[in-house]
Amino acid sequence: MDMDRIMGVITLKAPVYRQIAEDANATTPAAIITAVVALISGFFGGAIAFDTTAQTSSFNLMGGVIFAIITVILALIGWFIAGWVLAFVSKMFGGKTNTQEMLRVTGYVNVFGLVGILNILVLLTPILGCITGLIGLVAAILKLIGYIIGVREAAEFSTGNAVITAIVAAVVNFLIVAVIGGMIFAAVAGAMAFTGAGQ
DSSP states (O other), rough: OOOHHHHHHHHHHHHHHHHHOOOGGHHHHHHHHHHHHHHHHHHHHHHHHEEEETEEEEEEEHHHHHHHHHHHHHHHHHHHHHHHHHHHHHHHOOOOHHHHHHHHHHHHHGGGGGGGGGGGGGGGGGTTEEEEEEEEHHHHHHHHHHHHHHHHHHHHHHHHHHHHHHHHHHHHHHHHHHHHHHHHHHHHHHHHHHHHHHO
């Protein structure tokens, strides 16, 4: 994994995004980043539960494992769909790119999602939940900016076109992943209910 490129993405350096888009060898690292970030954020998102009434938090290992698996599956599906949709939409605005380039830049941009690991701090004290929430907001904003820079650099067109492309692609991607995710969650919930009923 090229840490210099990851740092370049985090610091929003446009030339680094262009390098990633043009490097055919960057597709695998982009996929790894997407999967690892989804695994970590999914695990901690599913393992940590906060009771607002009692002001306490709890840790559920099985919930974390199940949620991590589902999150990784959805993240990879969403990543592939987003790459294709972004390439398709960007070409409508005169962009010079393809699905592979979009997969590379958006995969690297997913590194901002690593802040999901900070959810574990809630186990120490609920007050840290506010801090992690604030950090998460900042990371989400930076990810959005990085996403737009990545689309712009891969497609080689204006920032305005990149914003429009990202918005259209995000809506389409959300709808598709929401449907697939709904089916997966329904299948898991049904299997768990069936297992519970059989005991």
